[in-house]
Amino acid sequence: MTDPVIAARHAFLCERIRSHNQAYYVLNHPEISDREYDALVQELRELETAAPELVTPASPTQQVGAPLPEVTRFEKVTRAVPMLSLDNLYDPEDLRKFEKTLRTFLRESDEKNDVFKGELGYLVEPKIDGISIECVYEQGRLKRAVTRGDGVTGENVTANVLAIGRVPGTLSEPLDITVRGEIFLNYSDFRTLNDRRLAEGLEPLVNPRNAVGGAIHQLELQKKAVKAARQMSLFDAEVPVEDKKNPISEMNLSAVFYEVPSDHLRSTQRENLLFLEKLGFSVPAEPTEVASVEEILEVIEHWDRRRAGLDFPMDGLVIKVNRTELWKLLGRTAKSPRWAVAFKFEAERALTRLISVDAQVGRTGIITPVANVEPVFVGGTTVARASLHNWAFIRVRKLRIGDMVFIEKKGEIIPQIVGVDGTRPRGESIVAPPASCPSCASELVRDPLEISRPKLNELRKRMKDEFPSVPGDAGDIELEEAATTGELKEAFLTCPNEEGCKAQITERIIHFVSRNALNIDQLGEMIVTRLVEAGFIRSPFDLYGLREDQLLTIEGFAGKSVGQLLAAIQKSRETTLARFIFAIGINGVGAVNARFLAGHFATLEKFVDFAKSERTAREQEVKNISGIGDKLQAEIVEYFERAWVVRMLEDFRGLGLVFSEKGSGQKPLLGKVFCITGKLGKHRTEYVARIQELGGVTRVSPTQKCDYFVTGEKPTPKKVVEYERLINEKKSDIRRLGEVELVRLLEGEEI
Structure with missing residues (x-):
């Protein structure tokens, strides 16, 4: 029997990794760095090694990407050959272990030694940070373009990929072939795009990958089935003339291709790339053939020196066994080929000045500190804001307004303050937490952060190395207190005014209309904020009572846009129970757990009855929900203690939402x-x-x-x-x- 502690940790890691997969692969908005993600996966693998009965096909260690939402705006396509992901390596020792594993595996699988013969060579390619795509050609013409999805099932985005113009619509030979590659956006084009958005009063996009994800999921061209295809090369300086009415063409997206199917494989990966180029595809820049790990390290150093000056987003290198006949011997694991790995670069670092710290109110009332810094270019984008995690983070790191701080983009995505330059004059003003909610002025609830002895020791070392002290700092004293109490005091600040705080109301509605929830595209953050400030909406339910005359008073709206928004809101009545449960924002319930809840309750009526029931009844019922752990069970029970939540659900029950059978019908194999x-x-x-x-x-x-x-x-x-x-x-x-x-x-x- 599995140790309950191991089983509980396994369930927690599975849910957390699935949540991060959803953020990265579906929402194109990563929440943690690749290194942090890989540490979670490695811990999960170690647990499954210790307890093999925990390994299932549903485990994140056995799956690629993230499952698509139950209801998607694009046709779902199931591919015969899954799109795999690559294992990530981070240091030279990892590379040496990789080669040792290759040689051991090849010696065991090549019994006659007539293929391997002890010879290994590699091809090293730049790893482009974009969106993976599979393109299917028939008689040399592009017939279908499909996203990665969960590796097996992706979305048909053919019309949008054709509109990009950087994917060949017609090949130089009339072949039936399936190729795989990456769609991406050059940094210069990303800056141009954001400049244009700011000029139009729109929020700038977070990063190039996020921009690409949004582009290939636009509905406008999909509906019109645009069939424009243009051929161009990744590194061509000349940009072709684009149709100004085509929003995707205006973005000037790029693409590289690097994978061909087994029936078209050449003898080496280098020859595969030459074959792709001959057909008309762009391939990764400067692929380099090497014979040893030491030569791989030289290539890594070469690219690491250059990457800050590159115009295309590159987060590492892909290292592949060059001889394709060895690929068959090496095979694959559940989610990765054994013959290729990705070597990820360390995050880029830049020095800038801390200007101020904002207190940002989230949908659950938690108030998070966000640093404002002098704009600095790092990781391909200009960074002006950075994460500070929690208020204890600020105190123990002795941050002061005016400090010169080091900024890193963790995993090339999330800007964070990782150190203070102690060789320069320190700031004078100590960062102080807010005395009350910055949105509604309510008195705040202050909770500590529990910290284990190993974590505390690690934190002490980092503080000593990266955040030097100055007279008057209390950070070291607080760390000493934590050694006794096991907690850092007042790390989390929460506004308890859930019903009256406009910031919380705004964030809850933004979550409700987001892509994995009710998916109302026309309701962006800025529009929701204006509607809340105007007093037109105070809960997600109020969206369905918005009137044309109200919307016409909001800046930026006209007759046509008002009609489109109202139509989109009405259309969102047709959804799934899983999406609706995710949309209402129960703490800890992501898209995966929302499906478990939907499968258990089957109908909105039963779900609302559960929410209205006495606490003891909820505590008993929630234990019967398959896939939900003890901690999340408690969160679900507690969430429905809120009278305003239950009232909102009652309102929705009377609204006439239409749930599709797939998302909300009874599951005939539930629990089997x-x-x-x-x-x-x-x-x-x-x-x-x-x-x-x-x-x-x-x-x-x-x-x-x-x-x-x-x-x-x-x-x-x-x-x-x-x-x-x-x-x-x-x-x-x-x-x-x-x-x-x-x-x-x-x-x-x-x-």
Whole structure:
């Protein structure tokens, strides 16, 4: 039996990683650096090594990307060959271990030693930081362009990719071929785009990758099925004339391609790239053939020196075994090829001055400190604001207004203050937390941050190295107190005025209309803020009562735009229960857990009845929800203690929302556990996805909790033995199914 502590930590890590996958792959808005993300995944792998029964096809260690929303604006496409991701490496020792693993694996798999022969060579390519795309050509013409999605299923964005103009519409040869690459935006084009947005009164985009993600998910061209294709090269200085009415063409997006299917593979990856160039594709710049790890390190140093001056977003290098015949011997893991890895650069660092600190109110009332700094160019963008995490962060780091601070873009995404330049004069004004809520002036709730002894020791070392003290600082004293109390005092400040604080109301509504929630595109942050300030809306429900005369008083609205917004709001009545549950903003409930809740309650009526029930009844009911851990159970129960939340849900119940059957119908396999082994007629991931869609889960090996043991051709003997043991010892009522019976079950038939 799995240790409950390990099982709980495993569940926590799975949910956290899925949430970060959703932010990165679906929302194009990463929340943590690649290094921090990889540390979470590594911890999860170690837990699954210690407790193999925790490994399932649904584990983030076995999956690529993130699942698409249940309802998406684009056609979903299931690909025959999954798009894999690459494992990340960060230091030279990781590279040496990688090569050692390659040699060991090749010696074991090449029994006759007639392929490997002890010879290894690599091709090193720049790793472009963009959006992955798969393009399918028939007779040399682009027929379909599909996003990564979860690796197996992506979105059909063909019309938008054609409009980019940097993807060949027609190849130089009439081939049937599927190629994969990256769509990205050069820094110079990104700055031009943001300058144009600011001139139009719009918020600037966060980073080039975020801009690309938004572009390929625009609906305008998809609806018109624009079929304009232009050929151009990644590093061409000359920009082709674009249709000014085409919003995607105006962005001047770029693309590189680097992967060809197995039936078109050349003998080396270098020859693959030459083949792609011959067909008309742009490929990564300056691919370099090397023979050893030491030569790889020289290439890494070369690019690391150059990257600050590059115009294209590059966050590392891709290192591939050059000989493609070795790829077949090396194979792949559940989510990555063994013959390629990504080496990620350290985050870029820049020096600037701390001007001030804002207190930013979030949708849950938590007030987060955000640093305003003198604008500085780092990681390809101009940074003027940086994360400060919490108020204890500021105190123990002894930050003062006027300090010269070091800024890093963690994972090339999130700007953070990582140090103070102690060789320069320090600022005089100590940063102080707000005495009351900056939005509604309410008295704040002040909570500590619990900190373990190892974390505290690590923090002390970092403070000594990166944040030097000056007379009058209290940071060191507070760290000494934390060694005794186990906490840093007043780290988190919260405004308790949930119903009356305009900042909280605004953030809740912004969340409600976001892409993974009700997905009302026309309601951006600025418009929501103006509507709240005008007093027209105080909760998400109020959106459905907005009138034309009210909107016409808001700056920037005219007759046509008002009509479009009202139509979009009305259209959002048709959604799924999972999206609605995610939209109302229960603490800790992301898109994945919202699906668990929707599967359990099935209808809005049952969900609202649960919210209205007595606390003891909720505490009992929430224990029956599959996939929800103890900590989140408590959060869900507590959330519905708020009378205003229950009133809002009652209002929505009377609104006439229309939930699609897929998102909110009863799950016929809810709670059922499957184990699948052997070769099947369809790719196993298709069956796993359908099982999960119907409420079931899958496990790697048969256990007492399994309901169905599905076997195809040549099932794994060890799993069959374990199944027979469970049956013979009468420890399980698990049923054995063939593929035909599985298909019937998934189609709703009795078996």
